[in-house]
Amino acid sequence: MPEVVTATLIDLAIIITKIVAFTFMVVLPLVPLSVYFERRFSAIIQDRVGPNRVGIPLTLFGAKKDFHLFGLVQPIADGLKLFLKEDFTPDHVRKAFYWLAPVLTVVPALITVCVVPFGPDVTLFGRTEKLVIADLDVGPLFIFAISSLTVYGITLAGWSSNSKFPFIGGVRSTAQMISYEICLGLSVIPVLLYFGDLNLNNIVQEQADNGWLLLPFWTDGKLSLPSLQTTLFMIPAFIAFIIFTVSIFAETNRMPFDLPECETELVGGYHTEYSSMKFAMFFMGEYAAMVIGSALIITLFLGGWSAGFGFDEAIANFSIGDFRIGGFIHVGIFLTKLLVFILFFILVRWTVPRFRYDQLMKLGWVIFFEAALINVFLAALIIAAPGMASTITVIGLILLAVVTAAIIWVAKVSEPPAKVLRA
Amino acid sequence: MPTIKLTRPKLNVGEKIYFGALIKGFFLTMMHAVKSLRGKSYGAEGLASSGLGVTMQFPEQRWDDHMPEYYRGAPTLVTDEQGRERCVSCQLCEFICPPKAIKIIPSEIPSDDKWAKVEKRPFEFDIDMTRCIYCGMCEEVCPEQAIYLRKDYLITGTSRAEMVHDKKKLYEIGGVRVGLVNKWNELK
Numbered sequence A: 001m002p003e004v005v006t007a008t009l010i011d012l013a014i015i016i017t018k019i020v021a022f023t024f025m026v027v028l029p030l031v032p033l034s035v036y037f038e039r040r041f042s043a044i045i046q047d048r049v050g051p052n053r054v055g056i057p058l059t060l061f062g063a064k065k066d067f068h069l070f071g072l073v074q075p076i077a078d079g080l081k082l083f084l085k086e087d088f089t090p091d092h093v094r095k096a097f098y099w100l101a102p103v104l105t106v107v108p109a110l111i112t113v114c115v116v117p118f119g120p121d122v123t124l125f126g127r128t129e130k131l132v133i134a135d136l137d138v139g140p141l142f143i144f145a146i147s148s149l150t151v152y153g154i155t156l157a158g159w160s161s162n163s164k165f166p167f168i169g170g171v172r173s174t175a176q177m178i179s180y181e182i183c184l185g186l187s188v189i190p191v192l193l194y195f196g197d198l199n200l201n202n203i204v205q206e207q208a209d210n211g212w213l214l215l216p217f218w219t220d221g222k223l224s225l226p227s228l229q230t231t232l233f234m235i236p237a238f239i240a241f242i243i244f245t246v247s248i249f250a251e252t253n254r255m256p257f258d259l260p261e262c263e264t265e266l267v268g269g270y271h272t273e274y275s276s277m278k279f280a281m282f283f284m285g286e287y288a289a290m291v292i293g294s295a296l297i298i299t300l301f302l303g304g305w306s307a308g309f310g311f312d313e314a315i316a317n318f319s320i321g322d323f324r325i326g327g328f329i330h331v332g333i334f335l336t337k338l339l340v341f342i343l344f345f346i347l348v349r350w351t352v353p354r355f356r357y358d359q360l361m362k363l364g365w366v367i368f369f370e371a372a373l374i375n376v377f378l379a380a381l382i383i384a385a386p387g388m389a390s391t392i393t394v395i396g397l398i399l400l401a402v403v404t405a406a407i408i409w410v411a412k413v414s415e416p417p418a419k420v421l422r423a
Numbered sequence B: 001m002p003t004i005k006l007t008r009p010k011l012n013v014g015e016k017i018y019f020g021a022l023i024k025g026f027f028l029t030m031m032h033a034v035k036s037l038r039g040k041s042y043g044a045e046g047l048a049s050s051g052l053g054v055t056m057q058f059p060e061q062r063w064d065d066h067m068p069e070y071y072r073g074a075p076t077l078v079t080d081e082q083g084r085e086r087c088v089s090c091q092l093c094e095f096i097c098p099p100k101a102i103k104i105i106p107s108e109i110p111s112d113d114k115w116a117k118v119e120k121r122p123f124e125f126d127i128d129m130t131r132c133i134y135c136g137m138c139e140e141v142c143p144e145q146a147i148y149l150r151k152d153y154l155i156t157g158t159s160r161a162e163m164v165h166d167k168k169k170l171y172e173i174g175g176v177r178v179g180l181v182n183k184w185n186e187l188k
């Protein structure tokens, strides 16, 4: 075999291994795991027990006791149940789209996995490989572009189900996702300005060296206080973090923004007419989106796979013989952070009550949209300040203050007056 | 009637920003989580919790000791202290039973029997436990105080046939009930 063909084959094998490892062995198992955490954590919050029985049924094989594993096997049992249930397609649906919709919600979420950096590079058998499936130079943009395709799945599900509840759910979801996409895109601009890079792996590497965006307490791998500019930049970074996180909540249809499927009003929202595995696909898509969303937040704001505090260099270079495998430890760190963030998602769900639809729209368009815009301005000013004459900086600051005041004033004036209620 | 005009209460800036309330909420739920993990949830003691939340975990923990006196479990037939079956198959319970769970085939007591004076007893007495709603009407209507709702609540079966309690089973669960009616007692 000629040299080139062998090299191509090896490359292909590596890509496939990465896809299988990261998508199907890391992200997909995280879905049932987060379902399990969702159920257990919510139960504990509500003074209940939650699923704690399903484990390895040793008694089936003649052993004395079952091995209950704290119920960790529950999601598998649930999945099996969904798989074996009758897959009912109502008569009144538009079949082709009805079948297509669940797929369209899962696939985009899984595609976005490919730009998430799980760790730095590792060296195995003399080859250095990055622990990311596709090392794209437009990481965040790719994620936004692909993940907004999810809305097609939900809209199609709502429309093709051809009944009122799914339809309302689908329409709500469309409006909600489009509105929050804007906040999502605008809120990361300061972050991208700061790093001057769109490659997620480089962004994380930068954070590993010079401090996480929200915790910049080391430079060049040594603990130190941040410079004045970095300190000032924490303000826009924090605003961006809040807007981005809330928008991710809205994008993934999680509480408190789960209006497309709120059970109290819309039965099940866009998946009312779905059953069995098709329903499970929606479920999976939603949780996969949540996993990816958390991964993105961690990558952009909380240092991705880096352990922080100047340990990263040492961990990344940890090697056994010729194999530099410290990267895998970083994968572990990344997954730990991811789990913590997923737990945060769950805590929010069981704490914050659902927003009303007009409140949701107002939050998106009137508050976050403007706040994100001003935030971009502020971040640009802080980044550009050292290179500009101080008069220009001052003028910029004054302009910023005026614009902010004007926006707040407009928002105040346009607010409808308090209604008089009659007793 | 005088009209009272109400306005929505004015929120101050802190309340409008909403994040304070969110953080308060997180504290509240986390407090619940911590308390529930330590088995110190509100009401855990009174509900005999398993140490996780307020829940009693069933097969290991039973609520038998916590059952109230008036608990209505499975309906059963009882015999009196002399071993006589109290039921005289008057079929009142069969007629009152709202979901028609009871089926009785009456029979005569032969004249050479010890209890010939009673005249009737059930030949067959079936209660379909898939139908019974544990209302206790049968117990209330029975003139002989022969049918009682006992505290058995674990009525399970793997087939419909298994869920039908026949006469033997009913007496087995019901057991002996002393006191109360004595009108068939020979000594009187």
Ligand code: SF4
Pocket (backbone or CB within 6 Å): B086, B087, B088, B089, B090, B091, B092, B093, B094, B104, B141, B142, B143, B144, B145, B146, B147
């Ligand atoms: S159980 Fe009571 S009510 Fe029912 S047939 Fe027997 S005596 Fe009559």
Ligand code: SF4
Pocket (backbone or CB within 6 Å): B075, B096, B097, B098, B099, B100, B101, B102, B127, B131, B132, B133, B134, B135, B136, B137, B138, B139
């Ligand atoms: S408890 Fe009620 S439902 Fe059950 S057998 Fe008696 S009368 Fe019928």
